[in-house]
Each structure stands twice: as structure tokens, then as C-alpha cells.
Amino acid sequence: FRYTRNLVDNGNGKFNLMILCWGEGHGSSIHDHTDSHCFMKILQGNLKETLFEWPEKKGNGEMAKKSERVLRENQCAYINDSIGLHRVENISHTETAVSLHLYSPPFDTCNTFDQRTGHKHKVTMTFYSQFGERTVC
Amino acid sequence: LPAGLSQWFPALEVLDVSGTGLAEMGAELLSLPCLHTLLAKNNRLGGPGSLPKGLGQAPLARSLRVLNLSGNRFAEVPPVLLQLRGLHSLSLGGNRLHSIPPDIQELRSLEFLYLGGNFITSIPPELAKLPSLKYLVLCDNKIQSIPPQLSQLHSLRSLSLHNNLLTYLPREILNLVHLEELSLRGNPLVVRFVRDLTYNPPSLQELAGRTVKTRNVPYAPSDLPENLVRYLSLASNCPNPKCGGVYFDSCVRQIKFVDFCGKYRLPLMHYLCSPECSSPFSSASQSSTSQSESDSEDEASVAARRMQKVLLG
Numbered sequence A: 001f002r003y004t005r006n007l008v009d010n011g012n013g014k015f016n017l018m019i020l021c022w023g024e025g026h027g028s029s030i031h032d033h034t035d036s037h038c039f040m041k042i043l044q045g046n047l048k049e050t051l052f053e054w055p056e057k058k059g060n061g062e063m064a065k066k067s068e069r070v071l072r073e074n075q076c077a078y079i080n081d082s083i084g085l086h087r088v089e090n091i092s093h094t095e096t097a098v099s100l101h102l103y104s105p106p107f108d109t110c111n112t113f114d115q116r117t118g119h120k121h122k123v124t125m126t127f128y129s130q131f132g133e134r135t136v137c
Numbered sequence B: 001l002p003a004g005l006s007q008w009f010p011a012l013e014v015l016d017v018s019g020t021g022l023a024e025m026g027a028e029l030l031s032l033p034c035l036h037t038l039l040a041k042n043n044r045l046g047g048p049g050s051l052p053k054g055l056g057q058a059p060l061a062r063s064l065r066v067l068n069l070s071g072n073r074f075a076e077v078p079p080v081l082l083q084l085r086g087l088h089s090l091s092l093g094g095n096r097l098h099s100i101p102p103d104i105q106e107l108r109s110l111e112f113l114y115l116g117g118n119f120i121t122s123i124p125p126e127l128a129k130l131p132s133l134k135y136l137v138l139c140d141n142k143i144q145s146i147p148p149q150l151s152q153l154h155s156l157r158s159l160s161l162h163n164n165l166l167t168y169l170p171r172e173i174l175n176l177v178h179l180e181e182l183s184l185r186g187n188p189l190v191v192r193f194v195r196d197l198t199y200n201p202p203s204l205q206e207l208a209g210r211t212v213k214t215r216n217v218p219y220a221p222s223d224l225p226e227n228l229v230r231y232l233s234l235a236s237n238c239p240n241p242k243c244g245g246v247y248f249d250s251c252v253r254q255i256k257f258v259d260f261c262g263k264y265r266l267p268l269m270h271y272l273c274s275p276e277c278s279s280p281f282s283s284a285s286q287s288s289t290s291q292s293e294s295d296s297e298d299e300a301s302v303a304a305r306r307m308q309k310v311l312l313g
Helices: B081-083 B102-106 B125-129 B148-152 B171-175 B204-214 B226-233 B297-310
Strands: A004-009 A016-022 A037-044 A047-052 A063-069 A076-077 A085-089 A097-104 A109-111 A120-124 B015-017 B035-038 B065-069 B089-092 B112-116 B135-136 B158-160 B180-182 B252-260 B264-272
Touching: A037 A047, A037 B035, A076 B180, B102 B125, B125 B148, B148 B171, B171 B264
Parallel strands: B015 B035, B035 B065, B065 B089, B089 B112, B112 B135, B135 B158, B158 B180
Antiparallel strands: A004 A016, A016 A097, A037 A076, A037 A097, A047 A063, A047 A085, A109 A120, B252 B264
């Protein structure tokens, strides 16, 4: 009942290429990219990307939004930790969305951030499926 | 819809008329006995005639499983829709709804309900009567509070409440043991302690209801008017373990912050049946630190740890 991450290729350990499927209203948390490059291309539908500044060390206030944009079909985006943090959402209540993501080097943990306080929390990311096979937890 | 639809396609199971500018769907639907999925999103439906009269008596009322009316112009849930007894999945996302009718509880088979992107301001407690509801989406509305009865949705796996006007949550939300996902971002959740809110003394109806419930006065549906039977079924239990009372609409409300292992502090609203009940929880100084409160702290922190895994950022 949330967006799914579906691994397509792991490039001999050099990158992760995956397809994300977003239902209506599905969104991600605010997250970083663990020192990796992250490319994203919209394959279907639209996704809203909101960029945030890194919170101050002590993180005790609402996080600052840098910018937001709606990415349309076939548009690409890039982010890494020096650019900032982002939240990606399918804000449509009628259409699903599909995006292609390339992470290099691959990573399976990242930090998620509470928008109200800037507090971060390390999480392990999981795949819904890998190479077409459903991943059983 | 073309008039000969059921003659040309008597075995039709899935009908997708999305994005066709449709303003009305009439009697042509009523004679499709096998139809289980009807997708009519992004149209101009919403006025009278959007759904045919007699829908409740048609084979469709039992056969239809999935109905998607998202991206239309519905300002209210058409009453005839509530007769679709077999419906498992209903989407009215991106319409113009201002409220959810209490009779939504008639959709006994409903598992998936998408109401995101409307103008809904409150949730009727009757929504909690849907026994099979697994997935409830209420994001992007104008909801100011969640009724505590929502904790009766025992099958609920996923609850989407992001981008609303919630300042607190009912403490009962911790009772949703099967919940796997909860989204709360984009709500003005209070971050500071809020003093006790005004206590409105109970009405005579409430006092009578409390007596019936706490003294276990037996009653059958034939003994009371239907609206009172319904009222009695909405009783909530006072969370004060020393009280054991019930309340309906009149209660003392107190915000207590439940700390999710230092990561999130969620303001949970405790409903107590009377001002006398508040003493075991909070000291007279109305302190906001949860360490000083004993009784429900253990159950709250266990539930909070479980909830932490469930909270989506």
C-alpha cells in the first residue's frame, strides 16, 4: 500500500537500477542519498519533487524548503547529498506514476528526516521485487 | 453510455469509460449482470443522473467489486452508490466532497476506500463500522480531528492522513494493532503542551446512554428507535483503567505527548469521561513531560514503539 521499489539491474555491484511504482497519493519521506549519485526519470505520470536544505546540526525547527517542481513524463532529475535532500510524491488522486532510478554507487540505507523538527533517522531500504521476482521479507 | 450496451456485450466484466467527458451513466448499466469493475475517472460526473436509479436492485449491486469515480465533480456521495453491497474498492479521490455520509457503513464488503483530494472536514464514527476495511486514504482534505471510534477498524492496514488540519490524534489510534502504514505529514500537529480543553457537561441523552452501558441494561433493537440503537453502539471506553466508564460526545480532553523513542513526538488526545478521571494521569501542575505519568505510560510506550515502524515520513 505504499510505493514499491523494484530492482532491475545491479550493474555488477557498481549501481542499482530500479523502477518505482507510485499509487495515487503515495509519497516518500524526506531522505538523503548516502553519498551516491541519484538519477531519476519519469516513465509514466507525474511526480512532485520538493528539495530541502540539510537541517542545522541540532535540528530543532521546521526544515527549510528550497524549491519544488513537478516532473512530467520523460523528464529527468539528478540529486546528491551536496545538493540537498528531497521528498518525491505522486500528488495525483487519479493517476499512478512510474519512475526509473539509477543510484551509483548502490546503497541500501539512508536517513529519513522529520519535516517538523529536522530529526533524522537511519532506515534500511528494501525491494518489493528484484529482477522480476517478488522479494519475500 | 450507448443504449445497446448490454445487448452487444452481455458478458461484460470490466468497463473503463475514464476520460470521456461522461456526465451521466444511466439504465444501460443496470442490465450488465457480470460487471465487476467500473472505471469512470476524469469525467464530468457529479450531478443527478450520474448513477442510475434502481442501482440497488440491479445485478450490479451484488456483482460490482471495483468502482473508480476519481477526478469527477461529486459534491456528495450519491446515496444510490451506498446500495452496492458487493463493493470491495471505491475511489472518489479528487472530487468536491465536503463530508462522508454515515451510511457509508452500508458498504459491508469494502476493503479499499480512497477519498483523498476532497474538502472533507470530519469523519463520521460510522466509518469505523466497515469490518473489512484494510486501506483508508483521507489525505489532502480539511480534516480537523479523527473520531476515536476509528480504532474499531480491526482490519485496517494502511491509513493515509497527510496534508489535513489535524492538531492531535486520538489516543485510541494506538489500538490499531494491524496497522502497517500511517502517514501524518503536513498536519499542524501541536508540538507544545495544550491545556485542558473546555468540558461541556453531558446531555440527558448522554447520561442515559452512559447508564445503559455501564449498568449493562439489556436492550434489543426493537426496544428503541433506530437512531438511539446506533447512538449506543458508538460508546467509547474511558481509558482511565480505574474508571471503566463510557462516554459518547461529552468528555474531558487532554493532550499527552507520546514520545516515539526520541524521534517523533505525537500529540495524542486522551478522552476521559469526566474531569475526575484526569487525576491518575496528570498532576495538578499540568506538566507535559511524560515521565511523570505512570499508569498508561508502559502500554503507550509499547504501542509507540510499534507505531514508530508504521509512521511514514
